[in-house]
Amino acid sequence: MSDTIVTHPLVVGEVGPGCKKVDPIVVADNVTRTFGGLTAVDVAHVEIPRGAITALIGPNGAGKTTFFNLLTGFDKPNTGDWSFEGHSLARVPAFRVARKGMVRTFQLTKSLGRLSVLQNMLLGATKQPGENMFTALVKPLWRKREEEITAKAEELLARFSLDAKSDDYAASLSGGQRKLLEMARALMSDPVLVMLDEPMAGVNPALTQSLLGHIKQLKEEGMSVLFVEHDMHMVRHISDWVIVMAEGKVVAEGPPDTVMRDQAVIDAYLGAHHDTDLGEMTGANPVVEAKEAAAKVAAKKEGTV
Amino acid sequence: MDWGQIFTNAAGELLSPVTAAYALAAIGISVHFGYAGLLNFGQAGFMAIGAYAFVVPILSFDAPLWLAFLSAILASVLFAFLLGVPTLRLRADYLAIVTIASAEIVRYVVSTTGLTAVTGGATGLSGFNSGFTAINPFPDGVYGFGPWTYTENQLWIRVFGWSLVILASILVFLLMRSPWGRVVKGIREDEDAVRSLGKNIYAYKMQALILGGVLGSLAGVIYVLPRAVQPTNYGTTLTFFIWTMLLLGGAATVFGPIIGAMIFATLLTLSDSILRGLISADIITFISGTQAGQIRFMIIGAVLMLLVIFRPQGIFGNKKELSFNV
Known part of the structure; x- marks a missing residue:
């Protein structure tokens, strides 16, 4: 692999960490963030392609979420610059970043519990004049916009199968439904780039498939997606491009199947000495073991009935 | 023991200007805490700012009434702004600490001897009410019935105070059903x-802090209109009375603060007169009249505890809304 030049339709020139994209939506340079003596993020150069689903992966503590927080204005970098659609966004407050069309969700879902599901959605809308304290007092000034965004919210809720829950408090939703609500809420503002922080964390397997479908649909509608994820299956399944971080740096980039075979990625995830024999553990197949255990339980049950 | 007199006193407290002031201040905290989640433990400070900014221009500069009102409002806007700038970017707890401390600072500043010429020091200020009684639209006479019998001036201050309470409630209702409230x-x-x-949350929090603060300062004006300004009234006890009223009625509700204030003020008077009545009738012999004044606060405290345990959402609050509060 090291001798042949690898190319990809999303990339100008050779594929590798920090490679140039044909049409980047986010370009970041020299972004660093330190916490005391620890350098959490130290990204020399990275570009995120437009109109694609990009996964940001890496082992725990690689600085993925910190990098995410920096890009969205939730944290301030020590050094660095980045642009979003050509506008510099470094050190811009989070709410302005969101208004530019770069909307994020959170690893630990932040649904607004004591507001109804519909109210949660309406909060995501932009250009509601009634959000000004003075125009708020005169309903005719904001009624029309309110009707528009309510219609839009109901449409989105139907798409995310939350329409039956519309009047319930968001706190009464299950964890997976909250993830869906958070994603739907982010779409209220017609974002250009959707940033999902671990969209699969805490979601039960039944909902996983529908969440994956929703993420793919974002791309079909022309949005770009950047997500942080641990679930390799999901990364392989839906992403067009994978950026791998380890110890704050971008160590590899590429389409999912190539990246998973990359030595740097395997080292980052499994440690450089993952080949060392651990004795009995090697060769164990957890899937087969689980199946055997399930069969045993089933047999026992049948015996007792 | 004259039960009739006891209940007449308590019923009269229902509509007293002090109750109106409590209600208005409680609406202010409802905006802060109930709707915006801001922990303001210095509402007494806002009330003091309102009272002094209203009275001082009248006494020191002979200002007309409307200017005095304007001064009370502007002073509280400025005070809220000063508190908000350093604290609203931080976690909610910091605002709580800063407000409780700054309310005490206000109280100490107005009662300092160095400012006696302006603020009257520890004795406070009086003799500023003539401008307000001069614009009384009610002709001389006696109005009302039973426990609610008033002279024209007593009626005027009540009508004025409760009108402000109603206007404030309407304002809060309109704001909270709007996208701004959302x-x-x-x-x-x-x-x-x-x-x-x-959303620029800093701006929203500042607006909410100022709105609640202005309501607190108007409450301070109503509080002093029928009497004199006394710096000792603006201690932390006043703040926590108002918090009790708010929690009693229900925090994020329109009628909660009003009904809470009415119940609290009535209970306070009722428990006091009953205790004093029992003492003067020699039924209770082991406490004195002065002690009774303190004991009613213990009773109020116990009631508050029972309330928080058995009805944490208050009288008007939505149990469902509160039970989700994780």
């Missing part, structure tokens, strides 16, 4: 989530 309630639930949706 953003503010969202901030109460989770600041970061609302920030991620493109």
Whole structure:
């Protein structure tokens, strides 16, 4: 692999960490963030392609979420610059970043519990004049916009199968439904780039498939997606491009199947000495073991009935 | 023991200007805490600012009444702004500490001897009410019935005070059903989530702090209109009375603060007169009249505890809304 030049339709020139994209939506340079003596993020150069689903992966503590927080204005970098659609966004407050069309969700879902599901959605809308304290007092000034965004919210809720829950408090939703609500809420503002922080964390397997479908649909509608994820299956399944971080740096980039075979990625995830024999553990197949255990339980049950 | 007199006193307290002032201040905290999630433990400070900014221009500069009102409002806007600038970017707890401390600072500043010429020092200020009685639209006479029998001036201050309470309630109702109120309630639930949706939460929190503060300062004006300004009234006890009223009625509700204030003020008078009545009738012999004044606060405290345990949402609050508060 090291001798042949690898190319990809999303990339100008050779594929590798920090490679140039044909049409980047986010370009970041020299972004660093330190916490005391620890350098959490130290990204020399990275570009995120437009109109694609990009996964940001890496082992725990690689600085993925910190990098995410920096890009969205939730944290301030020590050094660095980045642009979003050509506008510099470094050190811009989070709410302005969101208004530019770069909307994020959170690893630990932040649904607004004591507001109804519909109210949660309406909060995501932009250009509601009634959000000004003075125009708020005169309903005719904001009624029309309110009707528009309510219609839009109901449409989105139907798409995310939350329409039956519309009047319930968001706190009464299950964890997976909250993830869906958070994603739907982010779409209220017609974002250009959707940033999902671990969209699969805490979601039960039944909902996983529908969440994956929703993420793919974002791309079909022309949005770009950047997500942080641990679930390799999901990364392989839906992403067009994978950026791998380890110890704050971008160590590899590429389409999912190539990246998973990359030595740097395997080292980052499994440690450089993952080949060392651990004795009995090697060769164990957890899937087969689980199946055997399930069969045993089933047999026992049948015996007792 | 004259039960008739006891109940007449308590019923009269229902509509007294002090109750109106309590209600207005409680509406202010309802905006802060109930809707925006801001912990303001210095509402007494806002009330003191309102009272002094209203009275001092009248006595020191012979200002007309409307100017005095304007001064009370502007002073509280400025005070809220000063408190908000350093604290609203921080976690809610910091605002609580800063407000409780600054309310005490206000109280100490106005009672300092160095400012006696302006603020009257520890004795306070009086003799500023003539401008307000001069614009009384009610002709001389006796109005009302039973426990609610008033002279024209007593009626005027009550009508004025309760009109302000009603106007404030309407204002809060209109704001909280609007998209502005939705953003503010969202901030109460989770600041970061609302920030991620493109709202400038700092500006919203500042607006809510100022709105509640102005209501507190108007409450201070109503509080002093029928009497004199006394710096000792503005201690932390006053703040916590108002908090009790708010929690009694229900925090994020329109009628909660009003009904809470009425019940609290009536209970306070009722328990006091009953205890004093029992003492003067020699039924209770082991406590003195002065002690009774303190004991009623113990009773109020016990009632508050029972309330928080058995009805944490208050009288008007929505149990469902509160039970989700994780």
